Amino acid sequence: MYLKAITANRLRDGRVVYLSEAGNWSQSLEGSRLARDEEELQSLLDQAEVSVLRNEVVAPYAIDVLELDSGYLTTRCREEIRSTGPSRRTDAA
Amino acid sequence: MYRYDEFDEALVRERVAQFSDQVQRRLNGELNEDEFKPLRLMNGLYLQLHAYMFRIAIPYGTLSSVQLRKLAHVARTYDKGYGHITTRQNMQFNWPRLEDAPAILSDLADAQLHAIQTSGNCIRNTTADQYAGVAADEIADPRHYCEIIRQWSTLHPEFSFLPRKFKIAVTGAEEDRAALRTHDIGLRMRRDADGNPGFEVMVGGGLGRTPVVGVTIREFLPEEHLLSYLESTLRVYNQLGRRDNIHKARIKILVQSVGRDAFARMVEEEWAQLRDGYLTLPQEELDTIARYFAPPPYETLEDSPPELELWQSTSPGFAAWMNENVAAHKQAGYAIVNISLKPEGGVPGDITAEQMDVVADLAERYSFSEIRATHEQNLVLPYVRKLDLMAVWQGLQQAGLATANIGLISDMICCPGLDYCNLANTRSIPVAQEISERFADLSKQRDIGPLKIKMSGCINACGHHHVGHIGILGVDKKGQEYYQITLGGSAENETTLGNIVGPAFSAAEIGDAMETIVDTYLTIREEGESFLETYRRVGQQPFKETLYAAH
Ligand code: HEM
Ligand code: SF4
Numbered sequence: 001m002y003l004k005a006i007t008a009n010r011l012r013d014g015r016v017v018y019l020s021e022a023g024n025w026s027q028s029l030e031g032s033r034l035a036r037d038e039e040e041l042q043s044l045l046d047q048a049e050v051s052v053l054r055n056e057v058v059a060p061y062a063i064d065v066l067e068l069d070s071g072y073l074t075t076r077c078r079e080e081i082r083s084t085g086p087s088r089r090t091d092a093a
Numbered sequence: 094m095y096r097y098d099e100f101d102e103a104l105v106r107e108r109v110a111q112f113s114d115q116v117q118r119r120l121n122g123e124l125n126e127d128e129f130k131p132l133r134l135m136n137g138l139y140l141q142l143h144a145y146m147f148r149i150a151i152p153y154g155t156l157s158s159v160q161l162r163k164l165a166h167v168a169r170t171y172d173k174g175y176g177h178i179t180t181r182q183n184m185q186f187n188w189p190r191l192e193d194a195p196a197i198l199s200d201l202a203d204a205q206l207h208a209i210q211t212s213g214n215c216i217r218n219t220t221a222d223q224y225a226g227v228a229a230d231e232i233a234d235p236r237h238y239c240e241i242i243r244q245w246s247t248l249h250p251e252f253s254f255l256p257r258k259f260k261i262a263v264t265g266a267e268e269d270r271a272a273l274r275t276h277d278i279g280l281r282m283r284r285d286a287d288g289n290p291g292f293e294v295m296v297g298g299g300l301g302r303t304p305v306v307g308v309t310i311r312e313f314l315p316e317e318h319l320l321s322y323l324e325s326t327l328r329v330y331n332q333l334g335r336r337d338n339i340h341k342a343r344i345k346i347l348v349q350s351v352g353r354d355a356f357a358r359m360v361e362e363e364w365a366q367l368r369d370g371y372l373t374l375p376q377e378e379l380d381t382i383a384r385y386f387a388p389p390p391y392e393t394l395e396d397s398p399p400e401l402e403l404w405q406s407t408s409p410g411f412a413a414w415m416n417e418n419v420a421a422h423k424q425a426g427y428a429i430v431n432i433s434l435k436p437e438g439g440v441p442g443d444i445t446a447e448q449m450d451v452v453a454d455l456a457e458r459y460s461f462s463e464i465r466a467t468h469e470q471n472l473v474l475p476y477v478r479k480l481d482l483m484a485v486w487q488g489l490q491q492a493g494l495a496t497a498n499i500g501l502i503s504d505m506i507c508c509p510g511l512d513y514c515n516l517a518n519t520r521s522i523p524v525a526q527e528i529s530e531r532f533a534d535l536s537k538q539r540d541i542g543p544l545k546i547k548m549s550g551c552i553n554a555c556g557h558h559h560v561g562h563i564g565i566l567g568v569d570k571k572g573q574e575y576y577q578i579t580l581g582g583s584a585e586n587e588t589t590l591g592n593i594v595g596p597a598f599s600a601a602e603i604g605d606a607m608e609t610i611v612d613t614y615l616t617i618r619e620e621g622e623s624f625l626e627t628y629r630r631v632g633q634q635p636f637k638e639t640l641y642a643a644h
Contacts, residue, residue, distance in 0.1 A: 012120060013190035014144035055122040058140060076572060077520075078511060082142050086512035087523050 002075065003067055005032040006044045007082065008051070008060035016082045017057060019048055025057060029072050029083045034065060104247070105207045112136045113195035120192060137208025138194055141513050147186040147194070149201060149208050151466050153221035153239040153263075154182035158453040158462040163204035165449035171197050176449070178434060178442040180506055180557055181260070182220050182466040187513055209247065216246035216327075222264040222271045223467040226386060227429055227475045229421040232282040233290055235263040235271075237382045238319060241374065245320050257342035259327070260299075263292075272468060272584035274298040274307040275560060277344045278326065283313055291315045296326060296356070297348030298588075300554035305345040306588045310357035316379070318364075321372040325363035329356070389461035389476055394426025397479075404483050411486050413535060414497040419482065428479050430460075432472040432489060433496040433504060437533045441507040441525050442470030451492040459485050469506055469545075471499065501538040502546060502611070503529040506557050510550030510567060511574075517550035519567025519574035519600075524548060527604045532611075541611055544624045547582070560584035562625050563610060564591040565603070576603045580610070580636060581628045594633055595641055606640055613639045 006019040017025035018032040026032070035041035041062060048060035064075040074080050081087065112132070119129040133139075137148040149164065156164075164184055168176045171193045172186045179185055189197055201207060219239040226234040242261060262271040265282040273279025279295035292314045298307025314322050330344045333351075348356045405412040420429040432452060435441050444452075456464050456474055459481045465473035477485055489495040498504045505528065508514070510521030528546065532538055547561030558564035564579035576598050579591030598606045611624075613636050618627045628636075 009140055009144075011126075012192045014140055016143055052126070055120070055125075058126050077574060078142070078517075081511055081520075085143065087520060 001037065002064035004035040004041050004044070004062040005029065005065045005072070006048045006060050007063050007079070008048060008057035011055055011058055014058075019044060019051075019060075023047070025051065029065070029074065032065070032072060034067070034072075035062070102205070105202050105205070105209070108136070108207065108209060109195065109198045109202050112198060116191060116194050133191075133194075136194075136198070138189075138191075139515075141187070141509075141515050142511075143513065144188045145191055145194070146513070147189045147197060147208060148179070149184045149186070149206055150218045151183050151206075152218055152243055153225065153236045154223050154466040154468075155221075155225070155236060156464045156466065157204075158456040158464065160204045160206055161449050161453040161456070161464055163201060163206060165446040165453070167197055167200060168446040168449065170200075174447075175443050175445045177440075177509070178444065178466050178470045178472070180468045180470065180508075180555060181218060182223070182468055183218060184466070185509075187509075216242075216249065216259045216261065219243055219246075220260070220262045220271055220276075220468060222266055222269075223465040223473050224270060224420065224429055224475070225265065225465075226388065227422050227424070227427075228266045228268075228270075229423050230267040231265045231423065232284060233265045234383075234386050235265040235280075235282065236386055237379070238263050238280065238292075238316070240382055240385070241319065241378075242323065245323070245372075257344075259330075259344070261323075267586075269584070269586045269588075270467075272557070272560065272588075274588035275300055275304075275557065275584055276307060278323065279307050280319075285313055285315070289315060292319065294322065294326075297345040297353075299343050299345040300557060300559050301343070302552045302554075303343075303345065304554065304559040304590050305349060306590060307345075308348065308353045310353060310360060317374045317376075318368055319374060321367040321370060322360070322364055324372055325367050326360050328363050329359045333359075388424075389463075391424050391427065391476075392478070394478060394480070396425040398426070401479050401482065410490075410495075410497075411483060413539075414486055414495055415482065417497040417501065417539070418495075418499045422476075424476075426479055428477050428482060430474040430477045430482070430485055431467075431499045432474065432494050433498050434471050434494075435498060435504050435529065436493055436496045437503065437529050438526050439529070440522050441505050444472070448492050448494055451488060451494065455485055455488050469504065471504070497535060498538060500543045500545070501535075502532050502541050502544040503538060504545070505529070506545070506547040506561070508549045508556035510548075510556075514550060514555075516553060517567065518552075518569040519550050519576065521548045521550040521556060521565070521567055524565060524576065524600070524603055528607055531604055531608060541615065542623050544611075545583075546607075548576075557584065558582070559590045560588065561591060562628070563607070568597055570597065574600045576600070576606075578606060578610070578640075580633060581625070583625055592633060595637055609639050610636055 010017045020026040020031050021033045035044050051057045063079050066073045115132045118124045139146040172188045177185045219242045221235045221239050225236045259277045261278045262276040263280040264271045275298045280292040294311040295307040295309050418431040422428050460474040460476045505525050507521050507525040511517035512522050545562045547557040548565035549556035549558045550567040558566045560582040566577045568575045578594045582591030583589050
């Protein structure tokens with residue numbers, strides 16, 4: 001199994017967030033809490049579900065993550081764009 | 094220009110108050126996402142990849158300078174300083190916060206803007222020819238009828254929960270600039286033998302996963318019967334349209350399954366009940382609406398001021414812009430100015446808050462304070478005196494808005510794709526940027542001539558790829574971005590769907606593939622032949638050969 005992180009959109013502003021080591025939601029993939037097996041994954045998803053019930057985040061799900069020397073990397077294009085923003089803007093930030 | 098009457102004003106304010114309350118209840122947990130989602134969608138608020146997305150209605154693509162300034166204000170205050178013009182002539186903001194949504198809607202309401210009917214299975218914002226009221230080849234201003242349709246359809250009890258969303262477009266001109274046959278209903282103005290105005294009625298067009306070219310079910314519908322006939326059409330659809338399968342729910346599927354003639358007969362039968370009833374449009378009402386859209390106080394001007402010729406001969410930049418971006422006006426001495434939102438390397442359809450303010454300024458000074466949005470994701474200043482063209486060009490140029498490429502290869506339609514959209518397979522914006530950079534040389538673009546590239550990041554076809562002369566559709570192949578090319582589509586008078594030319598190209602190959610297609614066309618075209626004409630003469634074979642020669 002790949003390492004898994006949990007991502008969602010924050011309710012109040014829609015921003016992409018990740019479930020962090022500290023147990024809260026952070027806008028950075030770095031510092032995410034990672035699941036190494038099914039059991040850990042289930043526990044992270046349960047935690048995320050609690051956040052849904054608390055109206056903190058919307059639609060959480062697990063993503064694959066690679067742990068590199070340079071930091072965490074997502075494996076799919078969609079997740080890369082979610083984590084780093086639109087690919088290339090020339091007119092606005 | 095049309096102004097909201099008191100009813101509209103009250104309605105919009107009521108909706109803002111209602112939605113503010115719903116947002117508050119969502120934020121404090123009284124509503125969960127399942128309960129809230131349909132409510133926010135009814136107010137044009139989507140949740141996308143990075144943030145919420147707000148879709149603001151620009152009815153029939155007409156905006157006042159005050160409204161454009163208000164959109165600039167929203168972009169600056171609540172978003173990241175820009176907005177995006179869509180193929181349905183609306184504006185989208187990509188970064189609003191849910192907690193700001195009530196303030197945004199309330200600010201917009203101050204300028205009579207709203208997000209009603211931009212989402213959901215209702216009759217959506219009716220679109221029109223962007224040259225409405227000013228086109229040289231026009232029978233009548235189609236916005237009169239869009240407005241009549243808007244008033245009839247806004248929150249129409251019978252049609253708020255249709256099997257699927259429903260899109261109507263109207264044009265008053267000979268040349269179809271509104272892609273009529275890609276709409277659920279397309280209305281083209283005609284005159285009968287006695288010179289009375291009316292409509293050719295087309296139904297069942299649509300793009301998405303099952304693209305269909307709309308068919309004519311009535312050659313001539315006298316204008317006073319517009320609403321009774323539309324209501325009859327909608328009723329037939331509402332009764333027979335499929336609600337069991339979302340992919341089969343559009344009217345196009347119904348029209349295809351029963352056939353044009355049978356569908357037309359059903360509508361006529363329904364209409365026999367409704368015609369000459371309460372939906373018949375009285376002449377006074379037509380006149381009232383016409384007054385709302387009364388032409389601006391034009392001056393009497395000579396049609397070809399000598400200054401214009403002088404400017405064209407002394408400034409090649411101005412001359413090129415005149416050629417590509419300025420269109421003929423029905424009023425002597427005036428011109429229609431197209432503002433390209435497709436600069437080299439830019440994001441098609443994006444406009445910054447500063448640029449919106451510049452356009453609003455120019456509109457105030459030179460275009461009776463009016464602006465249009467086009468389904469090709471550009472803007473228009475509809476009433477510019479030819480004598481002011483130099484000043485307008487200079488103003489646009491300073492704001493980076495004078496790219497002289499309307500209708501040329503870099504004037505692409507492009508959906509947000511995977512850079513923003515939750516449903517996307519692939520990105521489309523970077524492909525558009527690459528194409529515009531490869532073909533940056535405007536003199537080369539002019540040599541290539543009229544060529545419409547349209548691209549979508551998934552099968553929903555927001556970017557109209559099926560009707561691009563060259564269409565590009567993003568597909569996912571084992572997690573990689575691939576792009577399928579179609580050739581020969583068109584949304585103009587003779588609407589056709591493009592044909593898939595062969596296997597898809599990778600993101601690294603798609604730019605070369607575009608150059609190959611264009612080079613092939615340049616090699617085989619006959620004197621004066623456009624890309625589409627060449628394609629229609631020779632078909633796919635020559636393009637297939639060059640595209641896949643090395644494979
Ligand atoms: C980023 C957020 C967007 C989402 C989630 C979205 C979603 C969709 C979906 C699901 C459909 C298919 C509906 C159907 O087949 O009935 C659709 C169709 C369409 N969208 Fe979008 N869209 C987005 C942005 C845009 C933009 C920016 C444009 C304009 C450039 C646009 C223009 C259209 C058009 C014209 C269609 C109609 C195609 C047809 O006739 O079936 N959309 N959209
Ligand atoms: S075509 Fe697909 S990718 Fe593009 S905006 Fe529409 S839904 Fe999103």
